[in-house]
Amino acid sequence: MKRMDVKLYTVGQLSNLTKVSIRTLHYYEKLGLLNPIRDENNQYRLYGDRDILRLQQIAILKKMKFKLSEIAVILDQNETLVDESSHHAVSAWTQSLEGQLSIVRKQQEDLRKVEQLLFSTLYSIRVTGQVNLEEMLHFIKELDQPKDRSRGALLREVFSPEELEVMPINKTGPVEMEWADILREIHNHIHEAPDSNASQKLAKRITEYALLLFNGDEQLAEKYWEYIVPEDGQSPRVYGMTSEVMRYIEKILERWG
Structure with a gap:
Protein backbone atom coordinates (compact mmCIF):
# COMPACT_ATOMS: atom_id res chain seq x y z
CA MET A 1 0.00 0.00 0.00
CA LYS A 2 1.28 3.47 -0.86
CA ARG A 3 2.37 5.88 1.81
CA MET A 4 0.24 9.02 1.65
CA ASP A 5 1.70 12.52 1.12
CA VAL A 6 5.23 11.20 0.71
CA LYS A 7 7.23 11.33 -2.49
CA LEU A 8 8.14 7.83 -3.57
CA TYR A 9 10.86 6.70 -5.96
CA THR A 10 11.18 3.56 -8.05
CA VAL A 11 14.40 1.60 -7.79
CA GLY A 12 15.50 3.03 -11.13
CA GLN A 13 14.82 6.61 -10.07
CA LEU A 14 16.60 6.13 -6.74
CA SER A 15 19.59 4.56 -8.47
CA ASN A 16 19.78 7.41 -10.99
CA LEU A 17 19.55 10.10 -8.31
CA THR A 18 22.04 8.54 -5.88
CA LYS A 19 24.36 6.67 -8.30
CA VAL A 20 23.90 3.58 -6.15
CA SER A 21 23.42 0.67 -8.56
CA ILE A 22 20.10 -1.16 -8.78
CA ARG A 23 21.94 -4.36 -7.95
CA THR A 24 23.30 -2.80 -4.76
CA LEU A 25 19.87 -1.51 -3.74
CA HIS A 26 18.46 -4.99 -4.20
CA TYR A 27 21.31 -6.42 -2.12
CA TYR A 28 20.66 -3.93 0.69
CA GLU A 29 17.03 -5.05 0.67
CA LYS A 30 18.10 -8.70 0.85
CA LEU A 31 20.21 -7.91 3.90
CA GLY A 32 17.36 -6.01 5.53
CA LEU A 33 19.14 -2.65 5.36
CA LEU A 34 16.36 -1.24 3.17
CA ASN A 35 12.71 -2.23 3.16
CA PRO A 36 10.86 -0.61 0.24
CA ILE A 37 7.11 -0.99 -0.08
CA ARG A 38 5.51 -2.52 -3.17
CA ASP A 39 3.22 -0.72 -5.56
CA GLU A 40 -0.19 -2.40 -5.16
CA ASN A 41 -0.78 -2.30 -8.93
CA ASN A 42 2.46 -3.66 -10.37
CA GLN A 43 4.49 -4.72 -7.29
CA TYR A 44 7.36 -2.38 -8.22
CA ARG A 45 9.59 -1.38 -5.34
CA LEU A 46 8.91 2.11 -4.01
CA TYR A 47 11.34 4.00 -1.75
CA GLY A 48 10.29 6.82 0.57
CA ASP A 49 11.73 9.10 3.25
CA ARG A 50 12.68 6.31 5.66
CA ASP A 51 14.56 4.44 2.92
CA ILE A 52 16.44 7.57 1.86
CA LEU A 53 17.39 8.28 5.46
CA ARG A 54 18.75 4.75 5.86
CA LEU A 55 20.53 4.90 2.49
CA GLN A 56 22.20 8.15 3.54
CA GLN A 57 23.38 6.50 6.75
CA ILE A 58 24.67 3.47 4.85
CA ALA A 59 26.64 5.72 2.49
CA ILE A 60 28.32 7.56 5.36
CA LEU A 61 29.11 4.43 7.37
CA LYS A 62 30.49 2.61 4.31
CA LYS A 63 32.75 5.60 3.66
CA MET A 64 34.00 5.14 7.23
CA LYS A 65 34.87 1.50 6.40
CA PHE A 66 32.16 -0.11 8.53
CA LYS A 67 31.11 -3.59 7.42
CA LEU A 68 27.53 -4.06 6.27
CA SER A 69 26.86 -6.32 9.27
CA GLU A 70 28.04 -3.50 11.57
CA ILE A 71 25.96 -0.96 9.65
CA ALA A 72 22.85 -3.09 10.17
CA VAL A 73 23.33 -2.94 13.94
CA ILE A 74 23.87 0.83 13.90
CA LEU A 75 20.80 1.39 11.71
CA ASP A 76 18.62 -0.68 14.02
CA GLN A 77 19.90 1.22 17.07
CA ASN A 78 19.26 4.58 15.43
CA GLU A 79 15.79 3.59 14.28
CA THR A 80 14.85 2.43 17.77
CA LEU A 81 15.86 5.82 19.17
CA VAL A 82 13.88 7.68 16.52
CA ASP A 83 10.77 5.49 16.91
CA GLU A 84 10.81 5.90 20.67
CA SER A 85 11.03 9.69 20.56
CA SER A 86 9.18 11.03 17.55
CA HIS A 87 7.88 10.09 14.12
CA HIS A 88 8.24 13.64 12.90
CA ALA A 89 10.47 13.79 9.80
CA VAL A 90 12.58 16.75 10.95
CA SER A 91 13.15 15.18 14.35
CA ALA A 92 14.05 11.83 12.80
CA TRP A 93 16.59 13.35 10.40
CA THR A 94 18.05 15.57 13.11
CA GLN A 95 18.59 12.68 15.50
CA SER A 96 20.01 10.48 12.77
CA LEU A 97 22.49 13.11 11.60
CA GLU A 98 23.52 13.92 15.16
CA GLY A 99 24.14 10.23 15.76
CA GLN A 100 26.24 9.99 12.62
CA LEU A 101 28.24 13.07 13.66
CA SER A 102 28.96 11.40 16.97
CA ILE A 103 30.26 8.30 15.20
CA VAL A 104 32.39 10.37 12.81
CA ARG A 105 33.91 12.38 15.67
CA LYS A 106 34.72 9.22 17.61
CA GLN A 107 36.41 7.74 14.57
CA GLN A 108 38.33 10.97 13.98
CA GLU A 109 39.58 10.85 17.56
CA ASP A 110 40.66 7.22 17.12
CA LEU A 111 42.40 8.04 13.83
CA ARG A 112 44.21 11.01 15.42
CA LYS A 113 45.52 8.67 18.09
CA VAL A 114 46.75 6.21 15.45
CA GLU A 115 48.31 9.10 13.50
CA GLN A 116 50.19 10.30 16.58
CA LEU A 117 51.41 6.80 17.41
CA LEU A 118 52.60 6.22 13.84
CA PHE A 119 54.34 9.58 13.84
CA SER A 120 55.97 8.86 17.20
CA THR A 121 57.25 5.51 15.93
CA LEU A 122 58.69 7.06 12.76
CA TYR A 123 60.14 9.83 14.91
CA SER A 124 61.96 7.37 17.17
CA ILE A 125 63.39 5.53 14.14
CA ARG A 126 64.55 8.84 12.69
CA VAL A 127 66.26 9.77 15.96
CA THR A 128 68.03 6.45 16.55
CA GLY A 129 68.43 5.13 13.02
CA GLN A 130 67.09 1.76 14.09
CA VAL A 131 63.88 -0.11 14.91
CA ASN A 132 63.30 -0.60 18.61
CA LEU A 133 61.15 -3.70 19.19
CA GLU A 134 60.20 -2.52 22.69
CA GLU A 135 58.73 0.63 21.15
CA MET A 136 56.83 -1.49 18.62
CA LEU A 137 55.33 -3.47 21.50
CA HIS A 138 54.44 -0.20 23.24
CA PHE A 139 52.76 0.98 20.01
CA ILE A 140 50.57 -2.14 19.93
CA LYS A 141 49.66 -1.70 23.60
CA GLU A 142 48.81 2.00 23.23
CA LEU A 143 46.36 1.38 20.38
CA ASP A 144 43.86 -0.14 22.79
CA GLN A 145 44.54 2.15 25.72
CA PRO A 146 42.12 4.96 26.62
CA LYS A 147 43.34 8.48 25.97
Missing part, protein backbone atom coordinates in the same frame (compact mmCIF):
# COMPACT_ATOMS: atom_id res chain seq x y z
CA ASP A 148 45.39 9.94 28.83
CA ARG A 149 43.16 12.75 30.09
CA SER A 150 45.51 13.70 32.94
CA ARG A 151 48.26 14.90 30.58
CA GLY A 152 45.82 17.08 28.65
CA ALA A 153 44.48 18.55 31.89
CA LEU A 154 48.02 19.34 33.07
CA LEU A 155 48.85 21.07 29.80
CA ARG A 156 45.72 23.22 30.07
CA GLU A 157 46.74 24.19 33.59
CA VAL A 158 50.15 25.38 32.40
CA PHE A 159 49.40 26.83 28.96
CA SER A 160 46.64 28.99 27.54
CA PRO A 161 44.54 27.77 24.57
CA GLU A 162 46.40 30.25 22.34
CA GLU A 163 49.76 28.88 23.47
CA LEU A 164 48.65 25.29 22.94
CA GLU A 165 47.73 26.15 19.34
CA VAL A 166 51.33 27.16 18.66
CA MET A 167 53.16 24.50 20.65
CA PRO A 168 54.49 21.25 19.13
CA ILE A 169 52.10 19.00 21.01
CA ASN A 170 50.26 16.19 19.21
CA LYS A 171 51.36 17.63 15.88
CA THR A 172 52.67 15.39 13.14
CA GLY A 173 54.04 17.68 10.44
CA PRO A 174 57.44 18.04 8.77
CA VAL A 175 58.46 20.84 11.15
CA GLU A 176 57.94 18.58 14.16
CA MET A 177 59.79 15.74 12.41
CA GLU A 178 62.76 18.03 11.80
CA TRP A 179 63.51 17.94 15.53
CA ALA A 180 64.17 14.19 15.17
CA ASP A 181 67.08 15.01 12.84
CA ILE A 182 68.39 17.62 15.26
CA LEU A 183 68.07 15.19 18.16
CA ARG A 184 70.03 12.58 16.27
CA GLU A 185 72.81 15.11 15.70
CA ILE A 186 72.75 15.95 19.41
CA HIS A 187 73.23 12.28 20.27
CA ASN A 188 76.18 12.14 17.87
CA HIS A 189 77.93 15.12 19.50
CA ILE A 190 76.70 15.04 23.09
CA HIS A 191 80.15 14.22 24.49
CA GLU A 192 81.91 17.02 22.62
CA ALA A 193 82.87 20.29 24.25
CA PRO A 194 80.09 22.90 24.19
CA ASP A 195 82.33 25.34 22.30
CA SER A 196 83.42 22.87 19.62
CA ASN A 197 82.61 23.67 16.01
CA ALA A 198 80.03 20.86 15.80
CA SER A 199 78.35 21.88 19.07
CA GLN A 200 78.10 25.51 18.00
CA LYS A 201 76.64 24.56 14.62
CA LEU A 202 74.03 22.62 16.55
CA ALA A 203 73.38 25.60 18.83
CA LYS A 204 72.73 27.79 15.78
CA ARG A 205 70.43 25.20 14.26
CA ILE A 206 68.48 24.75 17.51
CA THR A 207 68.06 28.52 17.92
CA GLU A 208 66.74 28.92 14.38
CA TYR A 209 64.46 25.90 14.79
CA ALA A 210 62.98 27.21 18.05
CA LEU A 211 62.18 30.55 16.42
CA LEU A 212 60.40 28.72 13.61
CA LEU A 213 58.59 26.29 15.90
CA PHE A 214 57.27 28.94 18.30
CA ASN A 215 56.67 31.67 15.71
CA GLY A 216 59.41 33.80 17.21
CA ASP A 217 57.86 33.75 20.69
CA GLU A 218 60.98 33.30 22.84
CA GLN A 219 58.99 33.55 26.07
CA LEU A 220 56.74 30.66 25.05
CA ALA A 221 59.78 28.63 23.95
CA GLU A 222 61.34 29.13 27.38
CA LYS A 223 58.07 28.24 29.11
CA TYR A 224 57.80 25.03 27.08
CA TRP A 225 61.42 24.17 27.84
CA GLU A 226 60.81 24.49 31.56
CA TYR A 227 57.70 22.34 31.27
CA ILE A 228 59.47 19.42 29.56
CA VAL A 229 62.49 19.32 31.90
CA PRO A 230 62.21 15.92 33.62
CA GLU A 231 62.54 15.82 37.36
CA ASP A 232 65.17 13.58 38.98
CA GLY A 233 64.35 9.94 38.30
CA GLN A 234 61.45 10.88 36.02
CA SER A 235 61.08 9.62 32.45
CA PRO A 236 61.44 12.26 29.70
CA ARG A 237 58.22 14.16 29.01
CA VAL A 238 59.24 14.40 25.35
CA TYR A 239 60.84 11.52 23.48
CA GLY A 240 64.64 11.69 23.64
CA MET A 241 64.73 14.79 25.82
CA THR A 242 66.57 13.22 28.75
CA SER A 243 68.24 15.25 31.48
CA GLU A 244 71.61 14.62 29.80
CA VAL A 245 70.39 15.86 26.42
CA MET A 246 68.79 18.97 27.92
CA ARG A 247 71.93 19.84 29.91
CA TYR A 248 74.00 19.58 26.75
CA ILE A 249 71.59 21.83 24.85
CA GLU A 250 71.67 24.41 27.65
CA LYS A 251 75.48 24.44 27.66
CA ILE A 252 75.89 24.88 23.92
CA LEU A 253 73.20 27.59 23.82
CA GLU A 254 74.97 29.48 26.63
CA ARG A 255 78.16 29.51 24.53
CA TRP A 256 76.20 30.48 21.42
CA GLY A 257 74.43 33.32 23.19
